[in-house]
Amino acid sequence: MDNAVSEQKSKKKLTKKDLRSVMWRHYQLLGSFNYERQMALGYAWSMTPVLKRLYGDDEEQLQKGYQRHLEFFNCSASVSPMILGISCAMEEQNANSEDFDASSINSVKSALMGPLAGIGDSMFWGTLRVIGVGIGAPLAVKGSILGPILYFLINVIPSELLRWFGFKLSYEGGNKFLAKASEDGTLEKLTEAAKILGLVVIGAMIASMVIIKVPMVLKFGGTKIKVQETLDSLLPDLLPLLLTFGCYGLLQKKVNGTVILIGLIILGILAVAVGLL
Amino acid sequence: MLQGILVALIGGLAYMESRIGGQHMLDRPIIIGPLVGLVMGDFNTGLVLGGQLELVWMGLVGIGTTTPPDVVVGSALATALAIKTGANWQTTLTLAVPIALIAQIIQIAIGSFNTVFTHYADRQIEKKNWKGIAIGEWGGVAMFFLAKFVPILVGFLVGTPVIKLIVKSIPKVIQDGLAQSGNLLPALGIAMLMQLTYDKKYAPFLFLGFALVAFLKVPMIGIAMFGFIIAYVYYQFKPQANNDEGELL
Numbered sequence: 001m002d003n004a005v006s007e008q009k010s011k012k013k014l015t016k017k018d019l020r021s022v023m024w025r026h027y028q029l030l031g032s033f034n035y036e037r038q039m040a041l042g043y044a045w046s047m048t049p050v051l052k053r054l055y056g057d058d059e060e061q062l063q064k065g066y067q068r069h070l071e072f073f074n075c076s077a078s079v080s081p082m083i084l085g086i087s088c089a090m091e092e093q094n095a096n097s098e099d100f101d102a103s104s105i106n107s108v109k110s111a112l113m114g115p116l117a118g119i120g121d122s123m124f125w126g127t128l129r130v131i132g133v134g135i136g137a138p139l140a141v142k143g144s145i146l147g148p149i150l151y152f153l154i155n156v157i158p159s160e161l162l163r164w165f166g167f168k169l170s171y172e173g174g175n176k177f178l179a180k181a182s183e184d185g186t187l188e189k190l191t192e193a194a195k196i197l198g199l200v201v202i203g204a205m206i207a208s209m210v211i212i213k214v215p216m217v218l219k220f221g222g223t224k225i226k227v228q229e230t231l232d233s234l235l236p237d238l239l240p241l242l243l244t245f246g247c248y249g250l251l252q253k254k255v256n257g258t259v260i261l262i263g264l265i266i267l268g269i270l271a272v273a274v275g276l277l
Numbered sequence: 278m279l280q281g282i283l284v285a286l287i288g289g290l291a292y293m294e295s296r297i298g299g300q301h302m303l304d305r306p307i308i309i310g311p312l313v314g315l316v317m318g319d320f321n322t323g324l325v326l327g328g329q330l331e332l333v334w335m336g337l338v339g340i341g342t343t344t345p346p347d348v349v350v351g352s353a354l355a356t357a358l359a360i361k362t363g364a365n366w367q368t369t370l371t372l373a374v375p376i377a378l379i380a381q382i383i384q385i386a387i388g389s390f391n392t393v394f395t396h397y398a399d400r401q402i403e404k405k406n407w408k409g410i411a412i413g414e415w416g417g418v419a420m421f422f423l424a425k426f427v428p429i430l431v432g433f434l435v436g437t438p439v440i441k442l443i444v445k446s447i448p449k450v451i452q453d454g455l456a457q458s459g460n461l462l463p464a465l466g467i468a469m470l471m472q473l474t475y476d477k478k479y480a481p482f483l484f485l486g487f488a489l490v491a492f493l494k495v496p497m498i499g500i501a502m503f504g505f506i507i508a509y510v511y512y513q514f515k516p517q518a519n520n521d522e523g524e525l526l
Contacts, residue, residue: 027299032417034391041395045414052407059405066402066410070395077300126473129302131504133335134497136307140328143321147328148307155302163299189515193508195474196482200504202474203486204497205467209332211460236491243461247468248475257337258346260465261374268458273450277457 012054012095014088021049022088023167026081038074043084050088054095064102065091071106075113076120078159083112085170115182119191127198128154134201138209210240216275280357281433283316288353289426296421306330306352313353317360326356329366330373333462336469347384349425351377354432361437367455368447370462380428387424391417482507 029042047069055061075083086108094100132154140147181187218225231238250260271277287309294303306327314323330352337345355373359366394413401409447455475483482504489495489503 028297028414028418030295030300031297031421032391032394032414033296033388033421034395034417035388036392037395041398041410041413041417044398044410048407048410062407063402063405066407067399070399070402122474124302126470130335130470131497131501132302133307133331134500137328137331137335138497140307140310140324140331142328143325145311145324147324148311151305151307152303159299159301189512192515193512195479196511197501197504197508198470198474199479199482200486200489200507201497201500202467202470203483203488204490204495204500205463205470205486206483207487207490208497209463210467237487240464241487244464244467244471247465248471251468251472257465257469258374258378260468261333261462264461264465265371265455265458268456268461269451269454272454272457 012092014050014053014092018049018053019088019167019171022046022084023081023164025049026084026163026167029077029080037070037072039080040070040073043073044069046084047087047091050091054091061095068102068106071109073109073113075117076124078124078162079116079120079166081163081167082116082170083109085167085172086112089171089173112182115187115191119187119194122191122194122198124155124159127194127201128158130198130201130205134205134208206240206244207237210237210244212239212243212277214239214276278434280316281430284313284353284357284433285426285429287312287316288349288429289422291353292349292425293418293422297418304349306334306348306356309349309352310356313356314360317357319360322360323356326359326366326369327352329459330355330370333370333459333466335463335466336472337466345381346374346377347380348377350380350383350428350432353425353429354436357429357433358436365452365456367452367459370459371455376432380425383424383428387420391420 025046025048026042028045029039031045032041033039044066047065051062051065051069055065069087087105090100090105090108094102094105132151135154136147136149136151138147139150214227214231216227218227235241247260247264251257268277291304291309291312294301307330308327310327310330311320311324314320314326317323330348334348334352337348351373354376355369358364358372359369364372394416397416398409398413401407401412471483485507486500486504489500495503
């Protein structure tokens with residue numbers, strides 16, 4: 001409390017406008033993506049309003065700030081605002097306190113980007129996008145404009161909510177919460193939960209989207225056996241299941257996806273030629 | 278020519294969504310298809326083709342540094358050419374594959390080239406020229422845009438006569454075969470999705486989803502609800518990783 005008065009005098013505070021400006025810039029995180037430092041330039045670009053506000057009167061500090069945020073960064077787009085929010089809060093602290101360790105800003109960034117990318121990727125790439133495709137693509141194939149619209153909404157709304165709330169929460173002191181959540185396994189649990197939801201949908205897709213109907217009828221003396229009916233009595237959609245796991249097995253063996261794709265095209269043509277499909 | 282420019286613009290701008298629009302997964306066939314259909318004067322075909330290409334390519338996503346075949350160029354160009362030449366969607370797909378592969382090379386080249394802009398920004402900050410950040414950022418953006426716009430436009434202008442020739446010369450058996458292949462191909466898309474999440478530990482959840490559809494014909498929105506409930510229950514009952522690991526197992 002001793003230096004509360006002097007702190008008050010020199011206290012640098014980010015305005016709402018600065019923070020909103022960081023949020024608008026974060027949409028461009030991937031703008032200058034490259035294999036070497038990935039989103040680094042986008043991160044520095046996003047932090048610009050904050051750095052200018054806090055260190056605008058001190059060129060040395062401003063330079064150090066930019067150099068900090070030009071370090072390697074990569075995360076999932078929708079969860080990145082949470083890390084940006086913490087960076088903003090920590091830069092603010094750094095600007096107001098002589099003995100703040102500026103290198104901790106980057107340590108926190110790199111400590112969080114892995115776990116958060118894990119949950120972001122499984123939530124948005126592996127779950128919501130999959131649900132979006134599962135609902136949207138069959139509708140589009142049938143010629144319904146609802147297909148792309150639902151796909152759009154499923155992907156945009158949750159992502160936007162997480163971005164803006166995540167940024168706000170993490171700026172206002174989510175630092176400790178996130179560090180704790182990352183340490184005690186909450187993030188890991190969330191990632192797992194997202195994976196489970198994704199897998200249920202993926203399993204459903206196998207039965208609903210891979211279509212294999214065998215028209216072949218086998219004749220043994222007087223009895224006719226409809227192949228498809230026999231297969232269905234074993235397990236409905238058995239062939240789609242086998243085919244999908246076959247593809248998965250090949251992918252696991254590092255067979256190139258494009259090779260499999262061409263193989264499937266040839267398989268389809270051959271199957272029609274011999275009357276299997 | 279104007280149509281070609283518009284199609285290339287759609288591809289380029291849809292891709293920009295993933296670069297400077299926040300990456301809401303909108304640079305996908307299911308979005309690009311209908312938009313291309315719109316400027317090609319056949320919205321409905323574009324919509325259907327987009328849906329079909331999405332089913333096949335849903336597993337092709339670039340997470341982290343992996344660069345898959347270029348779905349943006351492939352779907353924009355293939356959809357446009359299919360509408361222009363009247364090809365069916367299976368033919369469209371066989372066109373889209375080589376196109377996407379060629380465009381993938383361009384994409385990798387750009388991802389490597391763009392390091393130039395980060396190094397440029399480094400040097401400018403060293404000189405205390407703060408504008409270096411903005412120039413580096415938007416330089417990268419421009420390269421990414423051109424990497425989609427140019428191949429689509431060139432492909433559109435060069436491709437049409439070539440495609441017409443190919444489509445005419447495909448025999449009936451092959452065309453029917455391609456139609457069936459189209460039904461098989463989602464298996465590959467799904468298998469690619471599985472690579473993101475599947476392992477033996479989680480296998481029951483995949484089979485649960487499968488069984489709900491195979492036996493009960495639950496529609497996809499219902500599947501999403503079941504999945505959400507199960508994921509929620511799992512989250513609630515699984516102990517924290519650090520303390521009491523495995524208490525409930």
